[in-house]
Amino acid sequence: MSGEKLPVPDFYRGDQWSAEESIGYLLRTTVSTLMRAAETAMRPHGLTSVQWAPLMIISRGGNPTAASLARDLNTDTGAMTRMLDRLEAKGLLMRTRSSTDRRVVELTLTEQGRELTTLIPHHLAAVYNNHLAGFSHDEFTELKQFLRRIIANRDVTG
Numbered sequence: 001m002s003g004e005k006l007p008v009p010d011f012y013r014g015d016q017w018s019a020e021e022s023i024g025y026l027l028r029t030t031v032s033t034l035m036r037a038a039e040t041a042m043r044p045h046g047l048t049s050v051q052w053a054p055l056m057i058i059s060r061g062g063n064p065t066a067a068s069l070a071r072d073l074n075t076d077t078g079a080m081t082r083m084l085d086r087l088e089a090k091g092l093l094m095r096t097r098s099s100t101d102r103r104v105v106e107l108t109l110t111e112q113g114r115e116l117t118t119l120i121p122h123h124l125a126a127v128y129n130n131h132l133a134g135f136s137h138d139e140f141t142e143l144k145q146f147l148r149r150i151i152a153n154r155d156v157t158g
Contacts, residue, residue, distance in 0.1 A: 006153065023150070034131060041123040045116055051087060052120050054080070058093060058107050059117040065104060092116060 012022070019025050039049035047055075054069050064072075070080035084107065087093045092113035098104035109117065132140060 034127065037127045037131065038124060041127050042120070045119065046090060047116075050075075051083060052124075054083060055087065055092060055109065055113060055117050056120055058109055059114065064107055066107070069107075087113075 035049040038052070039047075042049065042052050050073075053073055054064075057064055057069060057072060066080045066084055067077050069084075070077045073080070075083075084093065084095065088095060091110055094108050094110055095105050096108070098106050135143070
């Protein structure tokens with residue numbers, strides 16, 4: 001299947017376009033809804049919806065940089081640097097120059113940051129489970145398969 005060109009369906013037609021029925025609108029609205037709920041769940045910990053993601057990536061290790069975080073989180077490096085400034089000011093992470101390459105700034109979590117990243121997945125699980133109320137396990141599995149297929153189609157339809 002890799003590299004194989006798939007037939008392109010005609011589920012949408014320009015002369016019958018409705019933004020509210022587009023998968024782009026539905027996906028964006030879904031993500032916005034989840035992010036607002038996640039922000040509410042993180043508020044007691046002093047985090048916004050965009051602050052917990054870099055913390056979780058840093059917690060996985062692999063020596064992320066501000067530039068790699070910006071790429072992974074689809075934001076610009078200036079915004080990411082400002083975000084890291086705020087997280088550092090909150091005492092959740094530290095920045096240090098690499099001992100092997102002084103151009104590289106290494107990001108590590110403080111003890112407080114590590115403790116917080118153990119709580120974040122529990123809050124996110126609750127948020128996602130609330131939004132999946134009424135779904136069966138099979139529907140949940142199928143939904144993830146459909147979303148993965150949409151993502152994978154970027155490589156086989158273009």
